Amino acid sequence: MSTFIRLDSAGCTAIWETSDSEAPLWRYWGPRLSDGVLPPKQLRETRTEPTFSLHFDQPLSIFPVLGMGWFGQTALLAHRDGADWAHAITRCEVQSVDHGVIFHLHDDVARLFIAIHATLDPETDVLRLSTKLRNDGETTLDIQSLAAGNLPLPDNAQSVRSFGGRHNGEFVPIDDVLSRSLWRRENRRGLTSHDCFPGAVVTCSDGVAFGAQLAWSGNHFQQIEWIDDGRWHWQFGEWLAPREVRLDAGESIDTPDLLATCSAEGADGVAWAFHREIRKGVQWPGGAMKPRPVHLNTWEGFYFDHDLDALKQLADAAAEIGVERFVLDDGWFHGRNDDTSSLGDWWPDLQKYPDGLAPLASHVTGLGMEFGLWVEPEMVNPDSDLFRAHPDWVLQISGRPLLTARNQLVLDMRREEVRDYLYHQIAPLLETLPISYLKWDHNRDLTHAGNHAGYREQTLGAYALFQRFRETFPDVEIEACAGGGGRIDAGISRFTHRFWTSDNIDAVSRVSIQRGFLQFMPPELMGSHVGASPAHGTGRRQSMAFRSAVARTGHFGIEFDLRKISDKDKARLAQSIADYKQSRDLIHQGRCWTGDAADGVSWTAFGDPADLMVQVLRVSAPSFRFPPPLRLPMVHRDRNYRIDINGQPGTSMQGGWIARSGLPLPRMNAETALWIILKAE
Ligand code: DGJ
Numbered sequence: 001m002s003t004f005i006r007l008d009s010a011g012c013t014a015i016w017e018t019s020d021s022e023a024p025l026w027r028y029w030g031p032r033l034s035d036g037v038l039p040p041k042q043l044r045e046t047r048t049e050p051t052f053s054l055h056f057d058q059p060l061s062i063f064p065v066l067g068m069g070w071f072g073q074t075a076l077l078a079h080r081d082g083a084d085w086a087h088a089i090t091r092c093e094v095q096s097v098d099h100g101v102i103f104h105l106h107d108d109v110a111r112l113f114i115a116i117h118a119t120l121d122p123e124t125d126v127l128r129l130s131t132k133l134r135n136d137g138e139t140t141l142d143i144q145s146l147a148a149g150n151l152p153l154p155d156n157a158q159s160v161r162s163f164g165g166r167h168n169g170e171f172v173p174i175d176d177v178l179s180r181s182l183w184r185r186e187n188r189r190g191l192t193s194h195d196c197f198p199g200a201v202v203t204c205s206d207g208v209a210f211g212a213q214l215a216w217s218g219n220h221f222q223q224i225e226w227i228d229d230g231r232w233h234w235q236f237g238e239w240l241a242p243r244e245v246r247l248d249a250g251e252s253i254d255t256p257d258l259l260a261t262c263s264a265e266g267a268d269g270v271a272w273a274f275h276r277e278i279r280k281g282v283q284w285p286g287g288a289m290k291p292r293p294v295h296l297n298t299w300e301g302f303y304f305d306h307d308l309d310a311l312k313q314l315a316d317a318a319a320e321i322g323v324e325r326f327v328l329d330d331g332w333f334h335g336r337n338d339d340t341s342s343l344g345d346w347w348p349d350l351q352k353y354p355d356g357l358a359p360l361a362s363h364v365t366g367l368g369m370e371f372g373l374w375v376e377p378e379m380v381n382p383d384s385d386l387f388r389a390h391p392d393w394v395l396q397i398s399g400r401p402l403l404t405a406r407n408q409l410v411l412d413m414r415r416e417e418v419r420d421y422l423y424h425q426i427a428p429l430l431e432t433l434p435i436s437y438l439k440w441d442h443n444r445d446l447t448h449a450g451n452h453a454g455y456r457e458q459t460l461g462a463y464a465l466f467q468r469f470r471e472t473f474p475d476v477e478i479e480a481c482a483g484g485g486g487r488i489d490a491g492i493s494r495f496t497h498r499f500w501t502s503d504n505i506d507a508v509s510r511v512s513i514q515r516g517f518l519q520f521m522p523p524e525l526m527g528s529h530v531g532a533s534p535a536h537g538t539g540r541r542q543s544m545a546f547r548s549a550v551a552r553t554g555h556f557g558i559e560f561d562l563r564k565i566s567d568k569d570k571a572r573l574a575q576s577i578a579d580y581k582q583s584r585d586l587i588h589q590g591r592c593w594t595g596d597a598a599d600g601v602s603w604t605a606f607g608d609p610a611d612l613m614v615q616v617l618r619v620s621a622p623s624f625r626f627p628p629p630l631r632l633p634m635v636h637r638d639r640n641y642r643i644d645i646n647g648q649p650g651t652s653m654q655g656g657w658i659a660r661s662g663l664p665l666p667r668m669n670a671e672t673a674l675w676i677i678l679k680a681e
Pocket of ligand 1: 374481482483503
């Protein structure tokens with residue numbers, strides 16, 4: 001006997017066909033169906049048997065497995081010393097939970113128990129899937145691969161946008177047309193990576209878009225494979241190294257969560273669902289987000305060259321123009337004069353700070369700003385007291401050389417004594433100084449993660465340390481950084497409050513980097529700074545107006561030596577800070593949409609369809625004689641709008657005209673921004 005299980009949110013519906021002797025079959029995942037709509041028949045009643053095919057039809061299930069008639073990619077690859085490599089679900093029980101179900105699946109032959117947790121959040125439109133696998137046999141089970149979640153995509157899915165990149169160049173969009181070939185992205189760098197964001201957006205021919213992202217900060221894969229009924233199978237999971245996971249009798253493993261959504265409004269609707277979901281998960285000090293304070297970060301202004309008097313002057317200059325948080329970056333700790341030494345020795349450098357950090361911290365807080373500190377707990381330099389005392393604490397493989405990157409090695413976060421050491425080095429700073437913010441960096445990829453591959457355990461070890469700091473210091477916010485955007489994901493966002501989006505602060509580069517970020521993460525978590533001109537990452541020069549406009553669409557900050565700018569630039573920056581403070585609630589709490597007009601003009605809109613603030617950016621010089629119109633799809637088509645451009649009260653226009661024909665734009669030069677306010681009358 002089959003039954004249908006249907007979950008709904010405001011915008012999405014998921015339907016499975018369950019029976020008590022197989023894994024639930026995927027019947028529908030897509031935009032919300034009207035109340036009461038269910039599949040007219042059981043799936044197999046609607047499918048004729050193809051020639052030369054198995055008599056028992058095996059459609060896509062929520063847990064497709066190998067060896068018993070499913071020929072596509074499988075949710076599990078595992079064996080017991082070569083045996084029990086073929087699997088089939090023999091029993092299925094369904095348990096209802098808030099907004100979802102847990103499917104309890106048993107393979108009574110291979111002695112496996114699988115629990116798939118599926119919830120569809122009615123407020124965010126995000127379907128969360130996760131998988132637990134328990135070894136119910138008496139011998140060890142070797143896991144080669146275990147998917148976090150398996151999703152269907154409809155037969156009109158056409159293309160997939162994933163994101164690649166590198167340090168200084170995150171969120172490069174990669175557009176691929178879906179075909180009958182397997183599409184697959186893998187990350188084996190040991191942390192989320194700059195190169196391969198663990199998510200993607202699939203677009204269908206009718207404009208519906210599907211999005212998914214894995215909440216995990218380690219290795220990962222995703223793949224899309226065409227299946228015989230014309231649909232596609234989208235799967236996400238951790239990428240596991242050989243023998244990385246073995247389960248002894250009775251042991252189990254839990255996958256990270258897979259977050260999935262879909263929207264008839266395309267990629268923007270997908271972004272909105274993810275923003276709402278990530279927002280819900282962030283654990284803010286005090287239980288609610290306070291207005292995101294204007295940052296000053298010392299890195300590009302000072303690098304390792306810390307001089308107490310200069311830093312105090314910097315703090316004075318920052319406070320004067322409205323900065324609210326001063327973050328002391330790398331260079332403050334014992335012996336750290338360049339990037340060749342000292343990671344691991346987490347006490348103040350007494351040459352630079354003879355009386356410790358208290359004089360600077362209290363100077364900063366005395367000016368009314370918060371004080372934040374940079375750390376990179378998971379790392380150690382060979383030239384450090386820590387490494388000299390505990391060379392065995394780094395991730396290594398016997399007989400293999402240690403491989404450095406940025407002159408550093410990675411501590412073995414699987415070891416409790418390592419995590420304890422780090423905690424007991426850094427906690428006293430938080431206990432004795434007025435530190436309300438940690439910037440937590442991770443500046444290299446993992447290579448040989450232990451004699452027995454331990455990428456996954458390394459990630460869990462890092463999470464445990466994050467958690468310990470969060471529990472003991474719940475009022476301290478944490479910024480996730482990994483050489484810029486190497487650890488941006490929904491897994492780390494449970495412990496952190498901001499991402500450092502990229503080390504590339506060049507405003508032109510930032511336009512596309514930030515746009516990619518906003519596909520998956522909300523603007524209040526997007527660290528975006530005004531850097532120096534020329535930009536350190538690219539050597540390009542941009543005006544203060546353009547740099548500060550680009551930074552204003554995220555969590556605003558400054559990262560250069562403020563003491564060295566002209567009065568004119570200082571006044572411009574102070575104005576941008578004031579504007580940011582005025583608009584941050586709108587940007588950080590409402591919805592955002594992104595899009596392109598013609599001829600290289602892009603835009604981001606914030607707020608609500610009746611009350612919008614739109615930033616229009618032109619990066620390169622126009623090639624059209626006349627500026628392109630700005631079409632905004634979200635406006636109410638039956639209402640009239642008052643429109644201000646750059647603070648100048650302008651015209652009024654019908655929403656239908658703005659949506660379909662577009663708002664005429666004034667001429668814009670390269671590297672300029674416009675701000676447009678639209679209010680429905
Ligand atoms: C990489 C980060 O992304 C930078 O912002 C800075 O904190 C440096 N590390 C410090 O070493």
